[in-house]
Structures are given as structure tokens and as C-alpha cells.
Amino acid sequence: MTDIDVLLQEHRKFPPPDAFARAANVSDPGIYERAAKDYEAFWAGCARELEWSKPFSRVLEWKPPRATWFRDGELNASVNCVDRHARGARRDKPALVWEGEPGDTLTLTYAQLLDQVCRFASVLDSLGVKKGDRVAIYLPMIPEAAIAMLGCARIGAVHSVVFGGFSAESLRDRIVDAQAKVLITADGGFRRGHVVPLKKNADDAIAETPTIEHVVVVRRTKEPIGGSPASMKAGRDQWWHDLMAKASASRPATAMNAEDILFTLYTSGTTGKPKGIVHTTGGYLTQCAYTTKAIFDLKEDDVYWCTADVGWVTGHTYIVYGPLANGATCLMYEGAPDWPAKDRFWELCEKYGVTIFYTAPTAIRAFMKWGAQHAKKHDLSKLRLLGSVGEPINPEAWMWYREHIGGDRCPIVDTWWQTETGATMISPLPGITKTTPGSATVAFPGIFAELLDNNAKRIDVGGGLLAITKPWPGMLRTIWGDDERYVRTYFSKWPGRPDLYFPGDGAKRDDDGYFWILGRVDDVLNVAGHRIGTMEVESALVDHPSVAEAAVVGKAHELKGQALAAFVTLREGTKPTTELNVELREHVANKIGAIAKPDDIIFSADLPKTRSGKIMRRLLRDIAEGRTLGDTTTLADPAVVAALRDQYEGLES
Numbered sequence: 225m226t227d228i229d230v231l232l233q234e235h236r237k238f239p240p241p242d243a244f245a246r247a248a249n250v251s252d253p254g255i256y257e258r259a260a261k262d263y264e265a266f267w268a269g270c271a272r273e274l275e276w277s278k279p280f281s282r283v284l285e286w287k288p289p290r291a292t293w294f295r296d297g298e299l300n301a302s303v304n305c306v307d308r309h310a311r312g313a314r315r316d317k318p319a320l321v322w323e324g325e326p327g328d329t330l331t332l333t334y335a336q337l338l339d340q341v342c343r344f345a346s347v348l349d350s351l352g353v354k355k356g357d358r359v360a361i362y363l364p365m366i367p368e369a370a371i372a373m374l375g376c377a378r379i380g381a382v383h384s385v386v387f388g389g390f391s392a393e394s395l396r397d398r399i400v401d402a403q404a405k406v407l408i409t410a411d412g413g414f415r416r417g418h419v420v421p422l423k424k425n426a427d428d429a430i431a432e433t434p435t436i437e438h439v440v441v442v443r444r445t446k447e448p449i450g451g452s453p454a455s456m457k458a459g460r461d462q463w464w465h466d467l468m469a470k471a472s473a474s475r476p477a478t479a480m481n482a483e484d485i486l487f488t489l490y491t492s493g494t495t496g497k498p499k500g501i502v503h504t505t506g507g508y509l510t511q512c513a514y515t516t517k518a519i520f521d522l523k524e525d526d527v528y529w530c531t532a533d534v535g536w537v538t539g540h541t542y543i544v545y546g547p548l549a550n551g552a553t554c555l556m557y558e559g560a561p562d563w564p565a566k567d568r569f570w571e572l573c574e575k576y577g578v579t580i581f582y583t584a585p586t587a588i589r590a591f592m593k594w595g596a597q598h599a600k601k602h603d604l605s606k607l608r609l610l611g612s613v614g615e616p617i618n619p620e621a622w623m624w625y626r627e628h629i630g631g632d633r634c635p636i637v638d639t640w641w642q643t644e645t646g647a648t649m650i651s652p653l654p655g656i657t658k659t660t661p662g663s664a665t666v667a668f669p670g671i672f673a674e675l676l677d678n679n680a681k682r683i684d685v686g687g688g689l690l691a692i693t694k695p696w697p698g699m700l701r702t703i704w705g706d707d708e709r710y711v712r713t714y715f716s717k718w719p720g721r722p723d724l725y726f727p728g729d730g731a732k733r734d735d736d737g738y739f740w741i742l743g744r745v746d747d748v749l750n751v752a753g754h755r756i757g758t759m760e761v762e763s764a765l766v767d768h769p770s771v772a773e774a775a776v777v778g779k780a781h782e783l784k785g786q787a788l789a790a791f792v793t794l795r796e797g798t799k800p801t802t803e804l805n806v807e808l809r810e811h812v813a814n815k816i817g818a819i820a821k822p823d824d825i826i827f828s829a830d831l832p833k834t835r836s837g838k839i840m841r842r843l844l845r846d847i848a849e850g851r852t853l854g855d856t857t858t859l860a861d862p863a864v865v866a867a868l869r870d871q872y873e874g875l876e877s
């Protein structure tokens with residue numbers, strides 16, 4: 225684990241620049257103590273910054289592992305994100321500034337966004353969608369994605385956004401699990417100059433999803449769908465623009481109880497089936513809005529850009545709900561960072577005068593590799609704050625980001641959180657915290673993070689398991705359709721302590737009490753900022769008729785953080801060929817999506833197993849990363865690993 229040593233030798237500290245600190249939304253370090261003393265009062269104060277149609281009188285009810293926040297209050301997320309701005313001084317302020325990959329653009333002011341959200345809410349009404357019904361959204365990064373989410377929120381329908389890079393099968397599984405009634409998709413989306421055939425994938429998915437009654441299709445690429453326009457299925461499929469044109473632009477928001485579900489979002493776990501993480505309205509929106517204001521220091525004139533996709537939680541919280549709840553101007557970009565050229569992001573920053581920029585370490589490492597000359601071509605002087613999320617950022621990447629993008633003047637906020645936490649949990653406050661490259665620093669005010677050992681004993685300095693020791697407003701409330709798994713996965717790590725949340729990450733704490741997130745301790749990998757369960761990839765491989773058994777492990781990768789290496793045993797009579805190797809990688813892409821394609825596939829007559837038959841992934845990781853093998857004494861057949869290692873080395877050379 226050389227990475228850990230490197231991190232621990234990191235002592236550079238960057239205090240907030242004076243001018244930044246003076247003007248910051250949050251500048252009083254006393255906030256930490258105040259929030260710690262009475263975290264319920266702290267979060268209630270944050271919640272009161274939202275607009276409630278019925279104020280709450282109760283704050284937290286905590287019967288571990290169940291929490292409710294603001295449970296007798298009523299509010300609507302779309303009102304908080306749109307109406308209250310459109311009603312006032314922000315009426316004509318740009319809410320969403322969008323650019324498509326081909327260079328087409330669209331700006332929606334808060335008033336225009338309200339018109340669109342109301343119309344879409346009316347469309348959902350007309351399709352028979354009721355409060356509590358699930359709506360699946362499978363769209364590219366276009367304004368309609370935000371409009372669809374907010375339209376669902378307006379009527380109390382539960383949105384379930386599925387990342388546009390997922391395959392038809394992944395979409396199908398998520399629709400089936402959520403029992404969604406309506407699917408919102410597009411004819412396609414643009415990615416690196418190609419058209420992603422979303423409608424075709426959607427058609428394949430729906431063929432096996434009995435619950436979908438209606439499909440609303442955004443015309444994005446204007447390419448014929450699946451070869452011919454005829455694949456709009458009569459009675460089921462309708463064009464977005466047709467429905468929106470006829471729809472009423474005044475649709476009052478449905479009052480939602482604070483604990484009514486706002487959305488579900490699927491995320492990878494250690495077993496094959498993705499988990500539908502359930503988020504409710506009041507607590508989620510509170511933490512979402514307040515962390516956006518405090519961590520990104522959002523001011524009236526900022527132009528804020530989060531480069532995530534709305535298909536991930538980052539897009540939910542920090543493209544749609546957080547920034548819009550704060551009345552911000554948000555840039556949204558459809559495509560790839562290197563299309564048509566490697567300076568596309570910096571061109572966008574210059575063109576739109578981006579002041580706050582939030583991206584992932586995997587992107588920063590790619591920018592580093594491409595070279596600083598691409599950023600140098602553009603005027604990035606308006607940038608005043610940089611953010612990072614999704615995986616540990618290595619100190620070199622942090623320093624590069626600071627120097628070449630941030631001009632050595634912008635504070636960097638490295639934000640640790642998860643789909644399950646709803647919003648940021650550990651992060652600097654840019655006007656207060658001295659940052660240090662590679663550390664997400666300290667828990668946000670009102671959030672309680674600790675390092676524990678296996679016996680729930682607190683570790684003050686050193687390595688351990690990250691734990692959240694008190695409930696927080698944005699926490700997941702359950703797993704859709706599998707409440708028992710909620711308890712088992714998140715609140716059973718420390719026996720007899722159902723009050724301790726286990727995020728699944730290991731971390732270190734330094735002498736200053738700063739957290740250094742080290743990554744997942746379970747069989748979940750972080751590939752280019754995407755959480756991928758090894759089990760899901762293994763299931764996809766085993767699904768192929770030639771495969772008998774598969775074990776997938778992560779190996780360090782320069783750009784992606786981690787890459788997948790798959791060890792595959794073939795069925796009797798099947799020959800390991802280069803063609804099969806290619807076919808299996810494609811098979812995984814079709815089953816799950818291209819993000820889950822293994823970099824390496826190693827065919828093996830056997831897999832290293834313990835005598836009880838458990839695959840020894842630790843050894844496979846050693847092999848994949850070219851390390852000396854650890855303890856092999858528990859192996860049933862030690863010859864297996866030696867053979868595998870020889871094979872792997874052959875592959876690398």
C-alpha cells in the first residue's frame with residue numbers, strides 16, 4: 225500500500241486566501257462547535273432556509289437504524305428549486321445554461337424553467353402518474369433531464385434516473401425493481417461525435433418490463449430510431465415536444481410530507497443486484513441546499529459547473545437540487561471532455577465565465593496526462609473555487625489542479641460522500657479550512673464521522689473503518705423493496721450498535737484529525753469515479769455460455785483509479801481465444817454498460833480457492849498488480865496461483 229505512505233508524508237497546507245475567507249458564506253469557525261453541541265438545532269436552522277408549505281415542529285426522530293427528519297413538515301422540492309426564484313428577483317436569471325456536444329446551446333431562466341417544469345408535471349398527470357408512482361428517466365445530459373426530475377418532484381412521483389451509459393439490461397433491471405410506470409428517454413444522445421442509441425436500448429429494455437405504460441421520447445439527435453421512425457410504438461410512445469406543447473403551464477405543486485420519497489437511485493453493492501437507494505424530501509433537500517451554499521460558497525453572480533452526469537447522485541444533488549435550491553446559474557454540458565478537442569472543458573469555462581468548477585479525480589488525471597497546454601489556451605481567471613468528488617484524489621493531481629486550473633489562487637474542496645448519504649459529509653469549508661492535498665479534511669458541521677476498529681473502538685490517529693455515528697438529514701431511509709438489506713448493509717457492521725452507519729470505506733486520520741479516504745473495503749471498485757460491484761461483473765461474465773466461473777478484482781490504474789481484471793474459467797470444451805476475450809468484454813458492456821468492461825481477461829483452468837471454496841481475491845489482486853504474492857498457505861491448490869501469475873506476466877509484457 226505505497227499510496228498510503230505517500231499520503232501520510234503530505235504536509236503542505238493551504239489556508240483560505242484572506243479575501244476569500246472574508247467574503248465566504250461561512251467564515252466563522254465557531255460553526256463546528258455550535259453544530260456539534262446541538263446538531264438538531266443546527267439542521268433545523270438549515271431546513272428553515274427552505275420554503276415549507278407547512279412548517280415542521282419536530283426535527284429528528286431516531287430509533288436506530290431508522291431516522292426521520294422534520295416529519296410533520298410539508299414542502300415541495302420543485303417549489304424550492306424553481307418557483308420561489310421565479311416568483312422574485314431571480315425571475316429572469318439563467319437557471320440552466322446548457323451546451324450540447326455538437327455545440328448547440330440553450331439557456332433557461334428561472335421563469336422559463338418553471339414553465340417547463342409545470343408543463344412536464346401536467347404531462348405526467350395526463351399519463352395517469354400519481355403521487356408515489358415511479359418514473360424512470362434514461363436521458364443524455366440535456367435540460368429535459370432536470371425538467372423531468374423536477375416535474376416528478378412537483379407531483380410527488382418518485383424519479384429513478386438511470387445513467388445514459390447503462391445498457392438495455394441494466395435499464396430493464398432497474399425498471400423492474402422500481403416497477404416504474406413511465407419511462408422518459410430520448411432518440412439518442414451525443415458522445416464523442418457518436419450517437420448513443422438510447423431509444424433502441426429503451427425498446428429492448430421495455431420488451432421485458434411489464435409495468436411500463438407510456439414512453440416519452442425527447443427528440444435530441446433527430447436520427448431515425450432503431451433504423452426507422454416507425455419504432456415509435458403507437459399507444460405507448462409519444463414525443464416529448466408534442467406532449468409539452470399541449471400541456472398546461474400552470475400546475476400547482478403537490479405538498480409533500482418531509483418524509484415522502486423524492487427519488488430512488490440505484491447503486492452497486494457487493495451482491496449481484498443493484499440497490500435502489502431511497503431518499504426523502506425534507507431532509508435530503510435541507511442537506512443538499514445547505515452543503516451547496518457552504519461548500520461551494522455560492523453567490524448571486526456565480527456561474528457554477530458540476531461536470532457529473534445526472535445519472536449519478538452527484539448530478540442529482542449538485543447539478544439539480546442543490547444549486548437550483550440556491551437560485552444559482554448552472555452550466556450543464558452534454559458530452560465528453562475531449563470532444564472535439566482536449567480543451568473543451570476550458571473552452572466552456574472561458575465562454576460561460578465559470579466561477580465554480582466541480583469534477584472528479586479521474587478527469588483531473590486525464591487532464592494531467594493530456595498536458596497543461598490545453599487549459600493555458602483559455603482564460604480561466606474567473607474561476608474562484610474548485611471541487612473534487614468520487615474517489616481519492618492523489619496529492620499530485622490535487623497540486624496540478626490547483627496550479628493549472630486554479631491558477632494557484634482557488635481553494636479546492638475535496639468532498640467525500642455517497643449515493644447513500646445524499647449529500648456531502650466530509651469536506652473543507654473553503655473560507656475556513658486549511659486544505660492539504662489528498663485529504664477531504666473534516667466532517668461537515670452537524671455530521672459526525674469517526675474511525676473505528678472492528679470492535680467499534682475509536683481510532684484517533686491511524687487507519688480504520690470510516691463510520692458515521694449520528695443520523696444526518698440526507699441519509700438514505702431504506703433500500704427500495706429490500707428493507708432487511710438496508711439494515712444488514714449499513715447498520716450491522718458493529719454488532720449491538722445499530723446506531724453506527726458503515727459506509728464501506730477505509731480511511732486514515734492524521735495528527736490534525738483530518739480524514740484521508742482510502743477507498744472501499746468491500747468488493748466494490750471505484751472505476752473512474754463509478755462504483756462497480758465485482759459481483760455484478762462476475763454475474764455478467766458467468767451469464768455467457770462459455771464461462772464456468774469468474775472472479776473480478778480491481779487493479780491500480782493511472783487514469784481510472786482502478787481498472788477491472790477478470791479471471792475466467794471456461795466451460796469444458798471451450799477454447800480460450802483472443803476472439804472470446806473480445807466477445808466477453810463486449811458481453812459485459814452489453815449486460816451492464818461500457819464502464820464495467822474489464823481491462824484484462826485472464827483465462828485460467830482454475831481459480832485460487834481456500835479449502836472451503838472461497839475465491840481468494842487478495843491473491844488475484846496481487847497478481848493483477850504484479851506484487852509478490854501474500855500468504856498462500858490457506859490455498860487448496862497453491863499451483864493454481866503460480867500458473868496464473870506466469871500467465872499474467874505474459875499478458876503484461
Ligand code: WT7
Nearest residue numbers: 538613614615616638639640641642643741755
Ligand atoms: C464512494 C461513493 C459521492 C458522489 C460520487 C460517488 C468514493 C466519493 C470521495 C472522495 C475519496 C470518495 C468512496 C465512496 N468517494 N467521494 N472525495 N474521496 N473517495 O458516489 O457512487 O455512491 O460512490 O465513492 O469510496 O464510498 P457513489
